[in-house]
Amino acid sequence: MLVSDLSKRFGSGPTEVTAVRGVSMDIDPGEVVLIMGPSGSGKTTLLMMLGALLKPTEGTIRLNGQVISELSEGKLPMVRLHQFGFIFQDFNLLSALTALENVALVASLSGRKNGEASRKAQELLSQLGLQERLHFLPEKLSGGEKQRVAIARALVNDPAILFADEPTANLDSKIGHEIMRLLRSIAKEQGRSVVIVSHDQRIKDIADRVLWLEDGQFKDMIRLATDPVCGMSVEQDEAAHRLDYRGERYYFCARGCLEEFAATPERFTAGNERIGLTRSLPDL
Amino acid sequence: MIRLAIRNLFQNRTRLIISVGGVALALMLILSLDGIVRWIQTRVAAYIDASEADIWVAQAGVRNMHMASSSLSSERALEVGRVEGVDSVTPILYLTNVVVAGEERTISYIIGLPEEAQAGRPWIVSAGRGDPRPGGAVIDQGIAEASGIGLGDRVELLGADFEVVGLSGGTTSLTNSIAFISSEDFARLRASPDTVSFLLVRVEASAPPDKIARLIEDQVEGVTAQTREQFSAQERKVVRDMSTDLVTIMNSVGFLIGLAVMGLTVYTATLSRRAEYGVLKALGARNRDLYLSVGVQALASVVLGLAAGLAFTLLLAGIVPRIVSNLGLEVSLESLGKVATASLIFASTAALLPIRQIRGLDPAVVFRGK
Numbered sequence: 001m002l003v004s005d006l007s008k009r010f011g012s013g014p015t016e017v018t019a020v021r022g023v024s025m026d027i028d029p030g031e032v033v034l035i036m037g038p039s040g041s042g043k044t045t046l047l048m049m050l051g052a053l054l055k056p057t058e059g060t061i062r063l064n065g066q067v068i069s070e071l072s073e074g075k076l077p078m079v080r081l082h083q084f085g086f087i088f089q090d091f092n093l094l095s096a097l098t099a100l101e102n103v104a105l106v107a108s109l110s111g112r113k114n115g116e117a118s119r120k121a122q123e124l125l126s127q128l129g130l131q132e133r134l135h136f137l138p139e140k141l142s143g144g145e146k147q148r149v150a151i152a153r154a155l156v157n158d159p160a161i162l163f164a165d166e167p168t169a170n171l172d173s174k175i176g177h178e179i180m181r182l183l184r185s186i187a188k189e190q191g192r193s194v195v196i197v198s199h200d201q202r203i204k205d206i207a208d209r210v211l212w213l214e215d216g217q218f219k220d221m222i223r224l225a226t227d228p229v230c231g232m233s234v235e236q237d238e239a240a241h242r243l244d245y246r247g248e249r250y251y252f253c254a255r256g257c258l259e260e261f262a263a264t265p266e267r268f269t270a271g272n273e274r275i276g277l278t279r280s281l282p283d284l
Numbered sequence: 285m286i287r288l289a290i291r292n293l294f295q296n297r298t299r300l301i302i303s304v305g306g307v308a309l310a311l312m313l314i315l316s317l318d319g320i321v322r323w324i325q326t327r328v329a330a331y332i333d334a335s336e337a338d339i340w341v342a343q344a345g346v347r348n349m350h351m352a353s354s355s356l357s358s359e360r361a362l363e364v365g366r367v368e369g370v371d372s373v374t375p376i377l378y379l380t381n382v383v384v385a386g387e388e389r390t391i392s393y394i395i396g397l398p399e400e401a402q403a404g405r406p407w408i409v410s411a412g413r414g415d416p417r418p419g420g421a422v423i424d425q426g427i428a429e430a431s432g433i434g435l436g437d438r439v440e441l442l443g444a445d446f447e448v449v450g451l452s453g454g455t456t457s458l459t460n461s462i463a464f465i466s467s468e469d470f471a472r473l474r475a476s477p478d479t480v481s482f483l484l485v486r487v488e489a490s491a492p493p494d495k496i497a498r499l500i501e502d503q504v505e506g507v508t509a510q511t512r513e514q515f516s517a518q519e520r521k522v523v524r525d526m527s528t529d530l531v532t533i534m535n536s537v538g539f540l541i542g543l544a545v546m547g548l549t550v551y552t553a554t555l556s557r558r559a560e561y562g563v564l565k566a567l568g569a570r571n572r573d574l575y576l577s578v579g580v581q582a583l584a585s586v587v588l589g590l591a592a593g594l595a596f597t598l599l600l601a602g603i604v605p606r607i608v609s610n611l612g613l614e615v616s617l618e619s620l621g622k623v624a625t626a627s628l629i630f631a632s633t634a635a636l637l638p639i640r641q642i643r644g645l646d647p648a649v650v651f652r653g654k
C-alpha cells in the first residue's frame with residue numbers, strides 16, 4: 001500500500017478541523033506497522049481512510065497499483081471485503097451468531113457457498129485453537145477467544161492487509177501479548193501486512209515499524225528490528241550494535257548478542273526473513 | 285444473511301413476542317371479523333340453502349328474504365305448478381317477528397308451512413317433530429335452551445300462544461332465528477288467507493332450474509323466479525352490503541394495528557442492531573445484504589404472526605359457539621388470502637422503514653463507538 005499526501009478535514013470555514021495532514025507512507029507485504037500517538041492525533045481517522053471506510057479530502061491511497069481512494073462508495077465494500085481484514089478494540093462479533101457463523105458469514109458475503117464458507121471458517125478457527133468453541137455464542141467466550149474469532153473473521157477472505165484498532169485494549173496483559181504474537185505470526189508467515197493503531201507500548205515489541213502521529217502528521221518514525229539472537233525488539237537508529245552479513249544488516253541489543261551472532265551467523269540467519277526472525281503461531 | 289436475520293429475530297424473545305403477538309392479534313381481528321360476517325351470511329342464507337327447493341318464486345322485484353316482504357296470491361301457486369318441468373310447488377308464508385319464550389324475546393323469521401310441504405321444512409330436527417301442525421311451533425334449539433323451555437312448553441308468536449312441538453338445529457344467527465308454524469295458523473293470524481309469501485318450486489329430475497325459472501317468469505305474471513343459488517347469493521349480498529362499512533372499518537383498524545406493530549418492532553430491532561450493521565458494513569457487507577436481513581426478519585415475524593393469528597382464530601371458532609349459541613366464525617380461504625396479503629404489506633412496509641437508516645449508516649461507527 002502506498003499512501004501519498006493524505007489529508008482529512010472535517011467541517012468548513014471557521015469550524016474546519018484537520019484530522020490528518022499530508023501523511024505519506026508505504027506498507028510492505030508481511031510488515032507490521034504500529035501507529036501510535038496521543039488521543040485526538042488522527043490515528044483512527046487515518047486508519048479509517050487506509051481501510052477504505054472514510055474518503056480522504058486530499059491525497060491518494062494505492063493498493064497493488066489501484067487507487068482505492070478514488071473509488072466510488074459503491075465499490076468500496078468489495079475492496080474492504082476482499083483486500084482488508086478488520087480487528088476491533090471491542091471485538092464487534094455479532095451476538096446472535098456462534099463463533100463459526102461469525103466467521104462464515106463474512107466468507108459467504110464474498111460469494112462463497114455456505115458449506116465452503118463454513119469449512120473455511122472452521123479451518124481458521126481450528127488453526128487459532130478454537131476448535132472446541134466453534135458453536136459458542138460470543139457471550140460464552142473469553143476476551144482472548146473473542147479476539148481470536150475476530151482475527152479469524154478478518155482472515156477468512158485472505159486479505160492483503162489487516163487493520164487492527166487497539167486490538168489489546170480490552171485484554172489482560174498475558175492474552176494481549178499472545179494476540180500481538182499471533183498478529184506478528186500472521187504477518188511473517190502469511191505475508192500479510194498488519195497495521196495497528198494502539199496506545200499499548202508493548203505492541204512495539206512485535207512491530208517492524210512504529211509511526212508516531214501527532215496533530216495529524218507523522219512526527220518521528222521509529223524503525224524496529226528484532227535481535228536475531230535473543231529476539232528482542234531493537235530500534236534500528238538506537239541499536240547498540242549492528243552488523244552487515246551477506247547483504248543484510250542485523251541489529252543487536254547488546255555486545256553479547258553481536259558476538260554470539262558473529263561466531264556462528266548461519267545459526268541465526270538460515271531461513272530467516274528480513275528482520276531476522278520467524279516465529280511460529282503461538283500456542284494460545 | 286438469512287441465518288443472521290432469523291437468529292436476530294429469536295435472540296430477543298420479548299421483542300419477538302411483541303412483534304409476532306401484535307401481528308397475530310391484528311390478523312386475528314381481521315380474520316375473526318371476516319369469519320363472523322361469513323358465518324352470519326351462511327346462517328342467514330341457511331334456510332334457503334337447506335330448503336330443498338330448486339327455484340324460489342317471489343313477488344315481482346323481490347330477490348331476497350331479509351328485510352323484504354313478498355306477497356303472492358294463492359292462484360300463482362297453481363299457475364306455477366302448471367309450468368312445464370315443475371314437479372311440485374310449496375307455498376310458504378314469511379314474516380319477521382318476535383318469538384317470546386319465557387323471558388326471552390328473539391327476533392325471528394316466522395315461516396308458515398303447509399302440511400305435507402315438499403320443501404322449506406326444518407332441515408335439522410333435534411327433538412320432537414319438524415312439521416308444525418296447527419297450534420304447534422318448531423323453534424330453534426339454542427333459543428329454547430337459552431330460554432329454559434322444551435317440548436310441550438308454550439311460546440308466543442305473532443301475538444298467539446303455541447306449543448313447542450319440535451326443536452330445530454342450525455336455525456339461529458347473531459341477528460335472528462327461524463321458527464316454523466303451520467300455514468293455517470299463520471294465515472289466520474295475519475288475516476290474509478289468500479296470499480302466500482314465496483313459492484318453493486322443485487323441478488323434475490331432468491329439468492335445469494335456471495331454464496324453468498325463466499319459463500316461470502315468462503308464463504306467470506307478477507313474479508320473480510330465481511334458482512336457489514341465485515336467491516341465496518342475493519340474501520348473502522344483503523348481509524354483506526349491510527356489514528361492509530363495519531367490516532371495512534374494523535379491517536382498517538386491524539390493518540393499521542398490524543402495520544404499526546410490525547413497523548415499530550422492525551424499526552427498533554434495526555436501531556438496536558445499528559452497531560452490528562455498522563460492523564457488517566465495515567467488513568464489506570453491501571446495503572442490499574443488510575436490506576435482505578431486515579426483510580427476512582420482517583417476513584419471518586409476519587409469517588409467525590399469521591400462523592399464530594390463524595391458530596387463535598381457529599381456537600376462537602371452536603370456543604365461541606360453545607359460549608354464545610347464536611354466534612360463530614367461519615374461516616374461509618378467501619379470508620386467509622386477504623390476511624396473507626395484509627401480512628405481506630405489513631412485512632414489506634415494515635422492512636422499508638429502516639432502509640434509510642441502513643443506507644445512511646456510517647461503517648466508521650464501529651471504531652470506538654463513533
